[in-house]
Amino acid sequence: MANVIAAIEALADIIIANKEKLTELDAAIGDADHGINMARGFEAVRVKLAATTTEDIGAVLKMVGMTLISTVGGASGPLYGTAFMRAAAIAQGQTVINNDTAAEMLRAAIGGIKDRGKAVRGEKTMLDALEPAYEAFTQGMAEGEALPECLELATAAAAAGIEYTKTIIATKGRASYLGERSIGHQDAGATSCYLMLSALTALAKQHRQEA
Amino acid sequence: MANVIAAIEALADIIIANKEKLTELDAAIGDADHGINMARGFEAVRVKLAATTTEDIGAVLKMVGMTLISTVGGASGPLYGTAFMRAAAIAQGQTVINNDTAAEMLRAAIGGIKDRGKAVRGEKTMLDALEPAYEAFTQGMAEGEALPECLELATAAAAAGIEYTKTIIATKGRASYLGERSIGHQDAGATSCYLMLSALTALAKQHRQEA
Amino acid sequence: MVGIVVVSHSAKVAEGICELAGQMAAPGQKLIAAGGMADGSIGTDAFRILAAIEEANTGDGILVMVDLGSAVLSAELALDMLDGELKGQVAIADAPILEGTIAAAVDASIGQSLVSVTKTAEGARDLRKR
Amino acid sequence: MVGIVVVSHSAKVAEGICELAGQMAAPGQKLIAAGGMADGSIGTDAFRILAAIEEANTGDGILVMVDLGSAVLSAELALDMLDGELKGQVAIADAPILEGTIAAAVDASIGQSLVSVTKTAEGARDLRKR
Numbered sequence: 001m002a003n004v005i006a007a008i009e010a011l012a013d014i015i016i017a018n019k020e021k022l023t024e025l026d027a028a029i030g031d032a033d034h035g036i037n038m039a040r041g042f043e044a045v046r047v048k049l050a051a052t053t054t055e056d057i058g059a060v061l062k063m064v065g066m067t068l069i070s071t072v073g074g075a076s077g078p079l080y081g082t083a084f085m086r087a088a089a090i091a092q093g094q095t096v097i098n099n100d101t102a103a104e105m106l107r108a109a110i111g112g113i114k115d116r117g118k119a120v121r122g123e124k125t126m127l128d129a130l131e132p133a134y135e136a137f138t139q140g141m142a143e144g145e146a147l148p149e150c151l152e153l154a155t156a157a158a159a160a161g162i163e164y165t166k167t168i169i170a171t172k173g174r175a176s177y178l179g180e181r182s183i184g185h186q187d188a189g190a191t192s193c194y195l196m197l198s199a200l201t202a203l204a205k206q207h208r209q210e211a
Numbered sequence: 212m213a214n215v216i217a218a219i220e221a222l223a224d225i226i227i228a229n230k231e232k233l234t235e236l237d238a239a240i241g242d243a244d245h246g247i248n249m250a251r252g253f254e255a256v257r258v259k260l261a262a263t264t265t266e267d268i269g270a271v272l273k274m275v276g277m278t279l280i281s282t283v284g285g286a287s288g289p290l291y292g293t294a295f296m297r298a299a300a301i302a303q304g305q306t307v308i309n310n311d312t313a314a315e316m317l318r319a320a321i322g323g324i325k326d327r328g329k330a331v332r333g334e335k336t337m338l339d340a341l342e343p344a345y346e347a348f349t350q351g352m353a354e355g356e357a358l359p360e361c362l363e364l365a366t367a368a369a370a371a372g373i374e375y376t377k378t379i380i381a382t383k384g385r386a387s388y389l390g391e392r393s394i395g396h397q398d399a400g401a402t403s404c405y406l407m408l409s410a411l412t413a414l415a416k417q418h419r420q421e422a
Numbered sequence: 423m424v425g426i427v428v429v430s431h432s433a434k435v436a437e438g439i440c441e442l443a444g445q446m447a448a449p450g451q452k453l454i455a456a457g458g459m460a461d462g463s464i465g466t467d468a469f470r471i472l473a474a475i476e477e478a479n480t481g482d483g484i485l486v487m488v489d490l491g492s493a494v495l496s497a498e499l500a501l502d503m504l505d506g507e508l509k510g511q512v513a514i515a516d517a518p519i520l521e522g523t524i525a526a527a528v529d530a531s532i533g534q535s536l537v538s539v540t541k542t543a544e545g546a547r548d549l550r551k552r
Numbered sequence: 553m554v555g556i557v558v559v560s561h562s563a564k565v566a567e568g569i570c571e572l573a574g575q576m577a578a579p580g581q582k583l584i585a586a587g588g589m590a591d592g593s594i595g596t597d598a599f600r601i602l603a604a605i606e607e608a609n610t611g612d613g614i615l616v617m618v619d620l621g622s623a624v625l626s627a628e629l630a631l632d633m634l635d636g637e638l639k640g641q642v643a644i645a646d647a648p649i650l651e652g653t654i655a656a657a658v659d660a661s662i663g664q665s666l667v668s669v670t671k672t673a674e675g676a677r678d679l680r681k682r
C-alpha cells in the first residue's frame with residue numbers, strides 16, 4: 001500500500017468529488033448536507049495534511065479523526081471521527097500495515113461507530129456498508145488474498161450493502177423521521193463508506209502496479 | 212372624571228414611574244421584565260396619544276389596547292391589550308362615563324383577561340387585584356358613592372389583593388415554574404393593576420376638586 | 423403543504439429553528455419565523471404572528487408553534503384577529519418548539535393534513551434523543 | 553449552581569435559548585451556548601461543546617442540553633474527552649431543548665443538585681403550554 005498520506009489524500013479526493021452526490025442522497029431522506037459536511041471535513045484534512053511530515057500511521061489517522069470531529073458538523077462527524085481515532089490507536093507508531101493490522105483497524109473503526117451511534121446493522125446507516133465490508137475483507141484474508149484483493153472484496157460488499165439500505169426502514173439518524181418512507185432510498189453514510197473503500201482499493205492496486 | 216386622554220396619560224405616568232419597581236417584583240418570581248414591558252408599552256401609547264384628537268373613549272381605549280398588544284411583549288401584552296379592547300367596546304362612541312358604564316367597562320376588561328389567560332382568582336395574577344377591585348367598585352356604587360370614592364374603594368381592594376398574592380402559589384404564568392417557592396412574593400401584574408387604579412383615583416379626585 | 427409559523431420570544435430562536443427545520447423540508451415548505459418584538463426586544467407580538475400566519479398560508483392550513491405559555495396568549499389573540507374562514511384553518515401546537523417544528527416540517531413537506539401535522543408536532547414530545 | 557450548556561446545530565438557537573433562560577435565572581447562573589460550527593455552519597462540534605462544558609463548570613455539576621440526536625453524539629464524544637473527575641459531573645438531558653433549558657435554569661438558580669436539575673429538564677416534556 002502507498003503511504004498513509006497518499007491514502008488520506010485519496011479519501012479526500014473521492015469525498016470532495018462526490019460532494020453533490022452525497023448531498024443529494026441525504027436530501028431525499030435527511031437534511032441535504034452529508035456531502036457538504038464530509039467535503040468540509042476533508043477540505044480541512046487536506047489543509048492539515050499539507051503540513052504533516054510524520055509517517056506514523058496512527059498519528060496521521062488521529063489528526064484525521066480530530067479534524068473530522070471539529071469540522072464535519074453532522075452525525076457523521078463524531079461517527080467517522082471516532083472511527084478514525086479508534087483505527088489510529090491500532091496503528092499507533094506503525095509506518096506500514098499488513099492485512100492483519102488493516103483488518104483490525106477496520107474492526108476497531110466499526111466498533112467506534114457502534115459505541116458512538118448505538119446502531120446495529122439493519123438500521124440503514126454506514127454500518128450496513130462497513131460490516132459486510134469487514135466480513136468480506138477477512139474472508140479474503142482467510143482465502144489468502146493480498147491487500148488489494150481484500151480491499152476489492154470489501155468494496156464490493158459495501159456496494160451490496162448500499163443496495164440493501166434501499167430496502168430497509170431507517171431507525172437511526174435523521175432518516176428515521178421518515179419511517180417507512182425512507183424505503184427506496186439509499187443511505188448517504190453507507191455511500192460515503194463505500195466511496196472511501198473504493199478509493200483505497202484503487203490506490204492499493206495502483207501502488208502494486210508501480211512497485 | 213377628566214377626559215380620557217388625561218386618564219391614559221395618568222396611567223402611562225404611573226407605569227413609567229414604577230418601571231423599576233415592577234421589574235424587580237418580576238425578577239423575584241419571573242423573568243424581570245414586567246416593568247420594562249409595561250413601560251415600553253405605555254411609552255408607545257404616549258407617542259400615539261400625542262397624535263390623538265378624538266374624544267371618543269372607545270376609540271382611545273382601542274388605540275391603547277392595540278398599542279399594548281404590539282409593544283409590551285410579555286403575557287401582560289395580550290392580557291392588558293384584550294382588557295383595553297373589551298373596555299373600549301363598551302365605551303364605543305361615548306365621551307363621558309358614568310359609574311354604571313365604568314363598572315361595566317371594568318367587568319368587560321376582567322372578562323377579557325380571563326378569556327385570554329384562562330386564569331381564575333387565586334392563581335397569583337392580575338385577577339387577584341382586579342376582581343376584588345371590581346367587587347369593591349360595585350359595592351361602593353350600591354352604597355351610593357360617587358366615582359372618585361368607588362375608585363378609591365377599588366384601589367384599596369386591589370392593594371389588599373396584592374397582599375393576598377404574597378400568600379399563594381402561582382399556578383399561571385412564569386411564576387408557576389417556581390411552584391411553592393413563589394409564596395412570599397407579590398405578583399407584578401397585580402401590582403401594575405393596582406397602580407393604574409390608584410392613578411385613576413387620584414385623577415378623579417383632582418378633577419372633582421378642580422371642577 | 424401545511425404552512426408552519428414559529429413563534430418565539432427570541433427572534434434568534436425562531437429564525438434558527440426555521441433554518442434547522444428547513445433543512446429537513448421540501449423546497450416549497452413555508453416556515454415563517456415570528457420571533458421577538460418589532461424593536462428587537464424579547465417578547466411576542468400578536469400582529470407579527472398575524473402577519474406570519476398570512477405569509478404561511480397556502481390554503482392547506484397553518485400550524486403555529488410556540489415557545490412559552492405567554493406566546494400562546496399572543497398566538498390566540500392573533501387568531502382572534504383573523505377572519506373567520508382562515509381562523510378555522512389554523513392550529514396552535516402544544517409541542518416542544520424545536521423538536522415539534524422539525525417533525526412537523528417533515529410531515530407537512532409530504533403533504534400531510536393539518537390534523538396530521540399537528541399530531542406529529544405534539545408527538546415530538548415523546549421522541550427520545552438517545 | 554449547576555452550570556448549563558446549550559448545544560444546538562444552530563448558533564442562533566443556542567444563543568437565543570440562553571438569553572431566554574437567562575431572564576429566569578439567578579445572576580451567577582452559567583448558561584453557555586455551544587451552537588453551530590466554528591465557521592458558522594450548521595452542525596455540532598465536540599470541541600466547542602468541550603470548551604463550553606469547561607466554561608460552565610463551577611464545581612456543582614454541568615447539564616448539557618441538546619437539540620437533536622446527532623448533537624447527542626457530539627456531546628457524548630465531548631464527555632469522552634473530559635478528564636475522569638469532571639466527566640462524572642456532567643449529564644446530558646433527554647429533554648426538549650428550549651423548554652428544558654428554561655426549567656433547568658430556574659432549578660439550577662436556586663442551588664438544586666445535578667440530579668434534580670436533570671430531572672426538571674426532562675420533566676419539561678410534560679409541561680403543557682396552555
Ligand SMILES: Nc1ncnc2c1ncn2[C@@H]1O[C@H](COP(=O)(O)OP(=O)(O)O)[C@@H](O)[C@H]1O
Nearest residue numbers: 034074075076117119125126173188189190622
Ligand atoms: N446512530 C448512527 N449510527 C451510525 N450511523 C449513523 C447514525 N446516525 C446517522 N448515521 C449515518 O450518518 C449519515 C448522515 O450523516 P450527515 O448527513 O453528515 O449527518 P446528519 O444526519 O446529522 O445531517 C447517515 O446517512 C447514516 O449513515
Ligand SMILES: Nc1ncnc2c1ncn2[C@@H]1O[C@H](COP(=O)(O)OP(=O)(O)O)[C@@H](O)[C@H]1O
Nearest residue numbers: 245285286287328330336337384399400401492
Ligand atoms: N394566564 C394569565 N392570566 C392572567 N394574568 C396573567 C397570566 N399569566 C401571567 N399573568 C400576569 O402577567 C404578569 C407578568 O407579566 P409580564 O412580566 O409582562 O409577562 P411575562 O410573564 O410573559 O414576562 C404576571 O405577574 C401576572 O399578573
Ligand SMILES: [Mg+2]
Nearest residue numbers: 030031033034
Ligand atoms: Mg445530513
Ligand SMILES: [Mg+2]
Nearest residue numbers: 031033074075
Ligand atoms: Mg445535518
Ligand SMILES: [Mg+2]
Nearest residue numbers: 241242244245
Ligand atoms: Mg415577566
Ligand SMILES: [Mg+2]
Nearest residue numbers: 242244285286
Ligand atoms: Mg417576559
